[in-house]
Amino acid sequence: MANSGNGGIFDLGELRNLIDELGSVSGEEREALLAEMAGENDECDCGDCEGEVLSFPPVELAPTAELACAVPAVPLVRDARRLTEWTGARQVTDEGFLSPGDAREAAETLGLSDDRLRLVWIVAVNAGLLRITGAGASPGPGLPADLMDFWDGVVMDVLDRTDEGLTGSAVADEHLTEMLATIYATSDGITYTALVEGMLQAHEIGCEARAPEMRRLREELPGELDTALDLLAYCGLFERTADSVRLTPLGVWAVRQDLLREGHDAPLLSEVASYAELSAVELVEAMLSGEAPSSAPTLWVERRVPEEAARELIKVAASGTAGQRGVIGTVLEEMGPEAEPAVREALAEPSMWRHAAVWLGVRDLEAPVLNEDDGTWLAVDTLATLLHIPDAQEAMGEFEALEAGEELLRLVDEISRSGHPDAIAVLELLGAHHPDATVAKAARKAAMKARSR
Structure with missing residues (x-):
């Protein structure tokens, strides 16, 4: 509907x-x-x-001051600052990244894998901790005064990496937005088993995966997801217990920001x-x-x-x-x-x-x-909700079943014989506002018939 x-x-x-x-x-x-x-x-x-x-x-968010204090302690943010300090003033490749030799040295010094080093570098550069100019890389001014705006940008950088393989799991990357939204909606968190099953179901339905692929994923996804959750915990979004996953307070804040950006209804308590x-x-x-x-x-x-x-x-x-x-x-x-x-x-x-x-x-x-008359009565009662909506014409466009066709024309005729007290008003509404001329004409004609009865 x-x-x-x-x-x-x-x-x-x-x-x-x-x-x-x-x-x-x-x-x-x-x-x-x-x-x-x-x-x-x-x-x-x-x-x-x-x-x-x-x-x-x-949801109920943690106090802003408390959240802001937690941002520098996020492992990803901490490593971005460490990488900035290590880099100092240094030449970079044409792509704006460390040279292969410097990248190996940085990874060894900071204890980062190659994938995490690249993510940390991207965050450091995009957040302004590192500046890239024609002369190479150099330190920026450090953490900004507005740490929550900074944190929002960090999370956006992380989520933008899914197309390039953020977590090491193609399925987790494909359905990361759904996973975050699902866990956001469960304030007490979700069990690891339920999360795996939910990801499998989302992939099977959303990607129309066939049986052989699903059999393979049932074996491989638990391990992949375990690695993915470690990465997302490193990014400050998740916290894990022995058998469940939940968003951190910073994760709740960040996911809500993303939901609001997408136009979803994500109110505060x-x-x-x-x-x-x-x-x-x-x-x-x-x-x-x-x-x-x-x-x-x-x-x-x-x-x-x-x-x-x-x-x-x-x-x-x-x-x-x-x-x-x-x-x-x-x-x-x-x-x-x-x-x-x-x-x-x-x-x-x-x-x-x-x-x-x-x-x-x-x-x-x-x-x-x-019976059939009851069904028609319910149809009229449903359509009659449009009579009480400020912009009925716009709302009418959201009722997919009001698309022109033989089915709607038959329903219009049956409405004219309905005993519902709003039947004529509904027909007049369709006659005045339905965008299809055939439907609108049929509704006006049916309203005349109903009045004559």
């Missing part, structure tokens, strides 16, 4: 499947279909997901803590307006008993608008079976029982069977 940032509940294409199929299936087939509707089995192959905005749990104290109505309105970051609902739920939180949300949804039901549906999807009693009570609510039935069904809990 396209992420509109305003919490729609279902993918309209999957609702189309519901309309066509849900009334005629039962048992395991029905459960599988419901799971697909809820997105539990979705795997995007569109190739555009690299631009998707991701949301990460809020202090930025979202206030949302945990809101009432359900206030939270929903903050989400609808776009004021609340996407991580706010998770924190709100964590601070409450799940059943009570679900009941509070459902009360708002039962008497609220489709827009409110949309964002509430997003929050409810974060809850597990412990919220079942409250969701089951929602089966008695006219505007919520279909949503509740789907919620129960995807969790393998007993739920009413939905």
Whole structure:
């Protein structure tokens, strides 16, 4: 489902499947279909997901002064300063590196491998610790006053080296960004075994690796990853225990900077803590307006008993608008079976029982069977969230299932016969804003039919 940032509940294409199929299936087939509707089995192959905005749990950073004091102690930074002192004023190659003889001497003196020496040199030069001119290399002014900006540049230099073989593991280099983001999202760290399995899965899916390659990697990756983690610990990003890996405080700071640079939602705990104290109505309105970051609902739920939180949300949804039901549906999807009693009570609510039935069904809990009319009603309710979004036309473009085609034209016709109170408003919205002239015309015609009824 396209992420509109305003919490729609279902993918309209999957609702189309519901309309066509849900009334005629039962048992395991029905459960599988419901799971697909809820997105539990979705795997995007569109190739555009690299631009998707991701949301990460809020983090609490160490005090800036404490972080700054830790920068000079990072082994990579320490060695960059040692290399600067050793180099002094010295001739360099046309590529701006030490001559082969000097490089061997530096590596022996500083106790560095050739690969690490090159990384240390790059960091020293890019950070201004060493200056390269036509006359050769010479010491720069030393560490700058803004150590956190300096540290940010060091980490960028490190991450930029993945294309040239940073860690010694092609798989680790290929998926380093994913690995950092995954560990960032797990404040308690991740076990070494889980990290290996996650890297294997990411490589198998993301790179479409075949069975022979995966068999080889299962044997080789643990050792490769062990070496890679040592390098990343040397760079100040990771700290390891006997069986787990986590980001250092400097690593958390640096990864968050990189996530923010890429446009992802990576809030501080202090930025979202206030949302945990809101009432359900206030939270929903903050989400609808776009004021609340996407991580706010998770924190709100964590601070409450799940059943009570679900009941509070459902009360708002039962008497609220489709827009409110949309964002509430997003929050409810974060809850597990412990919220079942409250969701089951929602089966008695006219505007919520279909949503509740789907919620129960995807969790393998007993739920009413939905028919084609119910599917159309859900489709209208999902589209009606656009009526409550400030820029509906822009948000409409993010609903991939609204792309022109026979499927959408059929859905438009069925909406005109729906008993949903927002059916005509949805058709008018499509008629006024859908970029495809055929769809817009069909929606206006369907709205006229619906009004005449």
